[in-house]
Every structure is written in C-alpha cells, then in structure tokens.
Amino acid sequence: MRTEGMKEYSNFTDSLDDFLKSFKSGNNESWRSQACKLVDGLASEELRRLVSIEARRDFGAFFTESALAEKVLRHSKFRLSRGSFCYDPACGAGNLLIAIVNVINQTKFKFSITDKVYGTDIHNEFVNATRLRLAINHLLRNDSEFDNAQLHRQICVADGLINNKFYEQATHVFVNPPYNVADANESLTWSKGKVSQAAVFMDKIIEFISPGTAITAILPDVLRSGSRYEKWRAIVNKTCRIEGLELLGQFDKYADVDVFAINLVKRKKALSLSVPTLLEQGANVEPEIMESSFDVCVGPVVDNRDPRKGQSLGYLVSKKLKDWSEINSLNLKRRHSGRSFKSPFVVIKRTSRLGDRHRAAAVIVNVPDPIYVDNHLIVVKPKSGRLNDCKQLLKILKDNRTNNWLNQQIRCRHLTVKILSKLPLWR
Ligand SMILES: C[S@@+](CC[C@H](N)C(=O)[O-])C[C@H]1O[C@@H](n2cnc3c(N)ncnc32)[C@H](O)[C@@H]1O
Structure with missing residues (x-):
C-alpha cells in the first residue's frame, strides 16, 4: 500500500x-x-x-x-x-x-x-x-x-x-x-x-x-x-x-x-x-444529561458550624456573586479541613424562587489555586477539566428550557444535586 x-x-x-x-x-x-x-x-x-x-x-x-x-x-x-x-x-x-x-x-x-x-x-x-x-x-x-x-x-x-x-x-x-x-x-x-x-x-x-x-x-x-x-x-x-x-x-x-x-x-x-x-x-438512545459530563455536589463548608482548622485557602460564598460572571481571583480566605476544589468549575446558587428570571444562576470559577466552597452553592465540575465545558454549561443554565424544566421538577426554593444531575444538556 x-x-x-x-x-x-x-x-x-x-x-x-x-x-x-x-x-x-x-x-x-x-x-x-x-x-x-x-x-x-x-x-x-x-x-x-x-x-x-x-x-x-x-x-x-x-x-x-x-x-x-x-x-x-x-x-x-x-x-x-x-x-x-x-x-x-x-x-x-x-x-x-x-x-x-x-x-x-x-x-x-x-x-x-x-x-x-x-x-x-x-x-x-x-x-x-x-x-x-x-x-x-x-x-x-x-x-x-x-x-x-x-x-x-x-x-x-x-x-x-x-x-x-x-x-x-x-x-x-x-x-x-x-x-x-x-x-x-x-x-x-x-x-x-x-x-x-x-x-x-x-x-x-x-x-x-x-x-x-x-x-x-x-x-x-x-x-x-x-x-x-x-x-x-x-x-x-x-x-x-x-x-x-x-x-x-x-x-x-x-x-x-x-x-x-x-x-x-x-x-x-x-x-x-x-x-x-x-x-x-438512527435514534439517539438517551439524551445527554448533566451527570454524564459533570460531577455535581453541594459546597462542603458550613461556615457557622465548621471549625476554622486546617489549610488556609480561598473561600467562595454566594453573597455578592455576580450571576453569569467568571471569577479569576478571590479575597476571602478561610481554614477548613474538608474538600477543596481545583478550577475550572461552575457554581450554582442553591436558593432560587419559582418566579426568578433564572432558577439556576451560575458563575464560572477559574482561579489559580484550590479553594473551599460554601454550602449555599452547588459545585459543578466538568469531567473533562475544561474551561470551555464550563462556558457551554453557563449557556445551558441560562437557556429558558432549563428554567421550565427546573420549575416542573422542583417547586420549593432549593435546587438539589439529585435534580440538577438529571438536567438535560440542551443542544
Ligand atoms: C480519521 S484518522 C484518525 C486518527 C486517530 N484515530 C484520531 O482519531 O485522531 C484515520 C487514520 O487512519 C490512517 N490510515 C489510513 N489507512 C489506513 C490503513 N489501511 N491502516 C491503518 N491506518 C490507516 C491514517 O493515516 C489516519 O491516521
């Protein structure tokens, strides 16, 4: 040949x-x-x-x-x-x-x-x-x-x-x-x-x-x-x-x-x-859902409960987070003995209301060092480790279909890991 x-x-x-x-x-x-x-x-x-x-x-x-x-x-x-x-x-x-x-x-x-x-x-x-x-x-x-x-x-x-x-x-x-x-x-x-x-x-x-x-x-x-x-x-x-x-x-x-x-x-x-x-x-067997491409968990830090012991790292809280932005640096620090997260990833605010414009308001985190995340936020980490996948996810979360789907699934104010893991990744 x-x-x-x-x-x-x-x-x-x-x-x-x-x-x-x-x-x-x-x-x-x-x-x-x-x-x-x-x-x-x-x-x-x-x-x-x-x-x-x-x-x-x-x-x-x-x-x-x-x-x-x-x-x-x-x-x-x-x-x-x-x-x-x-x-x-x-x-x-x-x-x-x-x-x-x-x-x-x-x-x-x-x-x-x-x-x-x-x-x-x-x-x-x-x-x-x-x-x-x-x-x-x-x-x-x-x-x-x-x-x-x-x-x-x-x-x-x-x-x-x-x-x-x-x-x-x-x-x-x-x-x-x-x-x-x-x-x-x-x-x-x-x-x-x-x-x-x-x-x-x-x-x-x-x-x-x-x-x-x-x-x-x-x-x-x-x-x-x-x-x-x-x-x-x-x-x-x-x-x-x-x-x-x-x-x-x-x-x-x-x-x-x-x-x-x-x-x-x-x-x-x-x-x-x-x-x-x-x-x-020619069927697409299963629609792609969040958990097939992302790991989802609640931020582990409960600020008023967890002792300030362990390594001191950047600490991300929900307050003052600007929806749909990208964070590249963090001023707040805290000691904690639990899990920290390496960038890039997305955080979603856990609390939302039925009438809110976006039920899953999110922010991209792309900072140089690992950080701790507060439990008012849900951490969504791309399995690929890619920033681009975080950007794609923000578009999906902003999509009206996400609002409609979440409103059908959850009536209460809190988003849950279980439901978010099943969110269809709209093409
Ligand atoms: C579409 S590319 C895929 C390459 C790689 N698997 C990828 O996905 O990036 C097809 C490859 O087949 C190789 N190729 C073409 N004819 C071949 C043959 N008869 N036997 C083995 N390799 C062949 C080409 O050199 C080329 O690298």
Missing part, C-alpha cells in the same frame, strides 16, 4: 522527541503547559500546517479533537479491568488512545492504563507521534517515565485492513477510521463502485476481532443514513449487538462532515435474520 505524503509530519515528531528529552524530574510549569498543548490540539494543528490537504484527504487523515473523543468515551461506558486491551487500528497521532488514558485516569481504575492501549497506523510519522505523545502524557499525569521499549511493542506500523495479533487480543476497539472514498474491492458483498473506507474498515474490524469485543467508532453519518450502505448496516446488525448510537453533528470546524458514534459488541454467532435496530432507526 502507498504510504508516502506524510513525510513533513516528521518535523513535528522531531520536536516531540526534543521536548521529551528536555524533561527533568519535578518539571516546571512552562514544561507542563507546553506538554498539555502537545498532547492536545497541537498534533492536529501541525498536521494541517505541515501536510497538504490532498495528502490528508487521500488517507482520510483527520484527527479527532480530545473533547469529542472524551465525550464519546464517557457515553460509551468503556468498562476496563486489569486484563483490558484497548486497540485503535488507525491511531493517527494517538488522540483516541490519549483520550482513553485520560478518561480512565479520572475514574477509580486501580491499574496502570498507559500499558493497556495499543495502536497501529500505516504512517510511520504518525506511529512515532503516538509513541512520543503517550510518553509525554504519561510524564504529565504520573511524573514518571514510561518504558520506551514497551511503547514500541504497543504502537506499531501496520495496515489495519490486514489481520494482526492486536485484533485477536483486543477487548476494546476505539476507532475513527479513514473516511476517504475508494473503489470497492471485487470481494465486497454489500456495494459496488466507490465506497467509504470507513465502512470497509469497520467490516474488517468486525471480521478480525474476537466475539465479545466492544467497538466504539466515530463514523461519517452517510453510513447510518445513506441508501448505499443499507446492506452494510444489515451486516453490522447481524454480526454485532448495537448498544448505543449518538449523533454528533459536524466532525470539527475544519472537516465539514456530520458524524455519529456507535457502540457495538461482536456477537458469538451472527444472526441469520436482520432485525431492525438502533442503527436503522
């Missing part, structure tokens, strides 16, 4: 290599801030800067934004255990694998996770970038180096359309396959002419993995809705149980293609008859 065209990307991998070598234990803030960029959006920015659009289109090389990858993962209910083996057969610069590491790290997962992610790509430059970015991400999260030889065993150059040992070992596949269109191979049973390589790739993944393996895939919407892919959909229905499907809208601001996420589990035995399933109905 032809693989040239990505050579320029090695300028980026060289800089990753230099950066990794510059790590010294107890690394400083500027190292960390550059590391954060390198494991987040910079890999895609550099792809757009260094590689021509023709080459990117030829190989369907468009990297998934971390926010999208992490959102898809959270909704897919990826359940990992000590023996898990997560594989991306078209890993690009490793965005999906890094998302797995970061999402799983935020849970109570007891095992090391970097050694459970495996990836292949046909481009050597991307394979190198994935190894280096996983190593940088590991340093960033654990402050310790990851075994380089092990990374070389986990991330390799391979054609994902040909069977390999990773497919057989995988318990989970997370993939965003190339979307380029190419002539159908003569052996293809479900279409003739030009077909999306995403459908071809999915065919191969399903063929090669073991029964019981879970697949989470981000796919172009045409596979779900196009008449050309009717037979392909029937094959997927027969060979896999469809556990969830979510429409995601435009892939990103650079690639004008609508995408959806699907969760499949390969059946032990293919069905002989095709049954209508989510894939045909």
